[in-house]
Amino acid sequence: MRRHELDTPALILDLDVVEANIAAMAAFFRDRPQKLRPHFKTPKTPEIARRQMEAGAIGITAAKLGEAEVLARAGIGPVLIANQLVGRQKIDRLLALPEHVEIIVAVESLLNVEELEAGAKRTGRRPHVVIEVDTGMHRCGTANPEDTAALAERIAAGPLVYRGIMGYEGHTVLLPDPTDRREKATAALERLSAHVRALRAAGFSPEIVSAGGTGTYDIAGSQPDVTEVQAGSYVFMDGRYRSVRPDLGQPALTLLTTVIARHGDYAVIDAGMKALSNDMGPSAGARLPFTVARLSEEHGTVQTGEADLQPGMKVEVLPSHNDTTINLHSEYYVVRGDEVVDVWPVEGARAYR
């Protein structure tokens, strides 16, 4: 089957571009001390994670337990869960994962440590942890280096295995101006280094120092204290990262849609908010010049611009934000050129907790 014969809306993944993007990012990390642990929250399919591991990644980063479960069951790891797991049910699920895949989980409070310790006591297993540090995004994480060192000391005194720290400078990865982005990311990474120094001074030198995203992979990937980078979006790219990092890879993912109506200067496609996200602004035509100006639940209203869209045409959209768009779908239609060669499940979207 050819890509334009697919029923719509359908996620189309260009495997040639995916492979080129994986190879290019792997090449950047090949000869440096910093390594790549790509984020699973974008692709949500073991097919991608496996290819990233084969290209030299040291493991995979996950955003939540459900993603780590998918990876562990596929035998892919080590996995860093870059988030806190709170509550007995999640701790029990974590400790029920296959033991042959190493899982490291982020903690940021005494509660996290105590819950994991209680789980260790129940099961005899010793969860590996990194401490999450707030480097300026103001979401989760310890802000004070002394608090980080005190938490490390607390961890090391118990059954948990202390591995290091992580700090994601998410407030800088999408800054459009390269100089501004570099300055603010560097400032965030300097905050991370302050925690590293406090830990070293307290005798808890971190083996893992994880940071960085697709917008800052080269900044974090050149910082001496950083040991690994958790970029994820690079594998497919999307509209927002294309505008922020035009030097990076080509877009590998598009949404195939059908034009269902045309009235004057606008057309309507069969993809609304339930198939295409707009949290990063409007998406655009992937091959034809148009903008998806408005989304209702099942309709996208397209300013046709230079493109003469007519009902019945199938047109591809480059999502402005892949992560939240992929999360709306159940499968990828994988193509080489125009030929559909495979169908891959979007697995993490179902295991959403």
Add this chain to the structure above:
Amino acid sequence: MRRHELDTPALILDLDVVEANIAAMAAFFRDRPQKLRPHFKTPKTPEIARRQMEAGAIGITAAKLGEAEVLARAGIGPVLIANQLVGRQKIDRLLALPEHVEIIVAVESLLNVEELEAGAKRTGRRPHVVIEVDTGMHRCGTANPEDTAALAERIAAGPLVYRGIMGYEGHTVLLPDPTDRREKATAALERLSAHVRALRAAGFSPEIVSAGGTGTYDIAGSQPDVTEVQAGSYVFMDGRYRSVRPDLGQPALTLLTTVIARHGDYAVIDAGMKALSNDMGPSAGARLPFTVARLSEEHGTVQTGEADLQPGMKVEVLPSHNDTTINLHSEYYVVRGDEVVDVWPVEGARAYR
């Protein structure tokens, strides 16, 4: 199991409130010529549609073919697909549905009619159609009453079964001021009536005239030309409709979340854009006074306000927009009071085309 023992994030559906909301809306339509054909795009589960039918609904409205497939396979109908189906694959799927459930589909262009006629020719089945009219939302639909009459004439000359028209005044349903909403909705319904008059004059008096949403159910439901109303959100209500229609039902749906961190005046819950939508603005606490000020993909940053949220607490959020939030989930946890009594699948989200 009790509702607060569920792993998070989890959709919690209060069945007592659902039943009260279904009964209240059914009561409004009981003694009037206009009838209720509730929209499936909100609940996406046959469990709700079946209860609505038992309460007197004349059928169900669907937003896309995948939803109609779920309903038809559950034996629930007649179903009005309030949208165009474009492309051979969708026409073939439509014509492969079980024949004992009546399906009516909206058309708005000659292409729609020709594609359905070709399907009728291939299969010997005669699809039922209504003509979609643009009453001011400027999405799909015929704008000119003469065009509507001409399309009806074209339909009646072929194998399709002409049933009437629909026109959803979606641009008015969420207007906050009741007087403004009534005036603009009435103007839209008057446009719909102009199409009805043109059809009658041409000898194609519509059996079905479908309009209305939860914000305008009583306006559309009192308009003499309207025969049925396609309100959907009323069944659960949500933050936006609570503010627009405080006179309507109570909220039946909440999202149970866990507080995973607390820093100063903000806390973080384990529900971000992949579990909670924000296309209708920020969501709020369902029982405690807080606002979910910012969503990242897997985190919600909560302005704690008067609520002293601490890590480990489970708190319920009233989504600002249920339709797009439900679309992110796989199941409802159904409760009576605090007790979880059932788990219902969100079915339409998988059959998303």
